[in-house]
Amino acid sequence: MKADIVVENISSLVTLEGDNKPRTGNEMGNVGLIEDGIIAISDDKIIYVGKGKLPQDIQIDNETKIINGEGKTVTPGLIDPHTHLVHGGSRENELDMKLKGMKYLDILEAGGGILSTVRSTKEASFDDLYNKAKNSLDKMLELGMTTVEAKSGYGLDTETEMKQLRVAKKLNEDHPIDVVSTFMGAHAIPKEYKDNVDGFIDIIINDMLPKVSKENLAEFCDVFCEEGVFSVDQTRKILNEAKKYGMKPKIHADEIEPLGGAELAAEVEAVSADHLVAASEKGMEMMADKGVIADLLPGTCLNLKIGKMAKARKMIELGIPVALSTDYNPGSSPTENIQLIMYLAGLKMNMTPEEVITAVTINAACSVDRQKEIGSLEEGKKADIAIFNAPNIAYIMYHFGINHIDKVIKNGKIVVEEGKVKKSQII
Template identity: 75%
Template sequence: MIADIVVKNISQLITLEGENRPRVGKEMMEIGLIENGILAIKDGVIKYVGQGELPSNIQMDNDTQIIDGKGKTVTPGLVDPHTHLVHGGSRENELDMKLKGAKYLDILKAGGGIHSTVKSTKGASFEELYKKAEKSLNTMLEFGMTTVEAKSGYGLDTETELKQLRVAKKLNENHPADIVSTFLGAHAIPTEYKGNVDEFVDIVVNDMMPKVQEEKLADFCDVFCEEGVFTVEQTKKILNAAKKYGMKSKLHADEIEPLGGAELSADVEAISADHLVAASEKGMEMMAEKGVIADLLPGTSFNLGMGKFANARRMIELGVPVALSTDYNPGSCPTENIQFIMTLASLRMKMTPEEVITAVTINSACSIGRQEEIGSIAVGKKADLAIFDSPNISYIIYHFGINHIDKVIKNGQLVVDNGKIINV
């Protein structure tokens, strides 16, 4: 076999070798480190992973692209399982409100927050939403993210929700990065339904969901289960309905108040519960028992000035699989920089570099149901790689606020070189 791409002399090759399942507890420290690593790619697939030299059955010719990994750290392509990629407008006007002490739910009640973005998203054309999302997706790819989850949720009416999901679908078809879509019609309560939330829940279930399913626009369904938004009972109704339409469950859970979202995620056997800043001990125990992935978003806690982060250490001790996300959105966390999130996870949630790498690769891949294809560097998997200009994983976290990516390989193609996108 003649290899298409060979990456050799890799100072630290992080493979995350092992079973294609979420890693828990001490397993999150087992990252499959190979020093002086080498790997070979053919037809978009990883064909060899090892140390030193290639075996005799894998050869190179003049057409083989050879990448020198000396002084570099190579990981699986990073996976972001929680973003609000497609939206209109921005909300920098809320910065002054936050500086004066307004809390997230205060801004929401005043008609800002999600409602402001809903107005902008409704008013934006398909092309405008596409170009804005594409720009952010380019940035994400340059930070090493090769697969990104994208939620709807800024429509709160059927047509705008479908428009968001159609934009994500088109981007997935055209862009090097892969997009996995989530239907989040229950992201907030439209102002006209403030006095009758159950009626809006019925619209989500009986009008939005069938149309999302008809066009096959989403793999997952998410609900914002929070005080002043959707109750545990309403969330359960929506997620149970989603299962009938072939969508797996996710939920924004216990982000601000301990409402019982973590417990609910275990009850409905969700693939993930996200945020969890206020999750109870009982909720975390139930998540561990049912294998629900805790998708933690420290950038949101940082940006909202909450003074409190999700208890990642306790979750790991209890055996809850932990993933990490940017939560990229225009209000509570307007950043595409997953590397900064990795630093926050380490410094503010006390996760080790090994746990962080596990959380942004194999565990995040499991959080969107893509672990058979991505999340680790193994023979037969997609050739999705992040090549960092860094001698080890600790340096990536230690030297924060910059982009350490040198190259990104997606589906066996070099798509980022010297930190910049090529061939898009």
């Protein structure tokens, strides 16, 4: 077989090879490290991963692109399993409120927060939303991301929710990054339904879900299960209805108050429970028992000035598979920088570099149900690869605040060179 691209002499090749399942406990520290590694690609697939030289049955010629990996760290393409990619406007005006001590739920109650972005998103055209989100995807690609989950939830009416999801679908078709869509009509309660939450839930169940399903616009369904938003019973009702349409459940769980979202995530067998800053020990134990992935978002905690982080160490010790996300959104976490999140996970949640890289590769792949295709560097998997200007994974998190990416390979094509998107690869 002929190789189209070969990356050789790799100082630190991080393969994450193994079973295509979420890693827990000590498994999160096993990253399949190979020194003096080599990886070969044909078309859009990996055809060899190993040490030293290529085997004789893999040929190269003058057309084969040879990349020198000396002094580099090579990992699977990074995966962000929790973003609010498609939205209108921005909320820098809320910074002063936070500095003066206003809490997140107080800002929401005052008509800011999610409801502010809902107004901007309703007013934005399809093209406005597309171009704004595409700009963010370009940044994410330059930071090493090759797959991104994108939620709706800034419409809170059928038309705008569908608009967001259609934008995400078009971006998935056009952009090198794979965009995995999640329906989140239950992101907040519209003002007009403040005293009739059940009436809004009826719209989600009887209008939004059927229409989203008919156009096949979302693979997952998420609900903001939190005090002042949707209760455990309301969340259960929405997610059980979504499951009837084949949408896999996710939950914004116990972000601020210990409402019982972690317990519910285990009950409905959610793919992931996200945030979990206030999750109870019972809820975490139930998640471990059911194999629910804990999708942690330290950037959000930092930006909201919550004063604490999710208990990543406790979760890992309990046997919960941990993933990491930016939670990119215009309010609580306005950053596309997954490398910053990796740093925060180490500094603020005491995760090791090995655990962190596992959390943004194979465990993140499991959180978007793509583990058979991506998340590790193995023969037969998609050639989604990040090449860092760093001698090892610890250096990526140690030297923080900069972009360490040299190259990104997506579907077997070099799409980022010297840390910049190759414009020929972007529509």
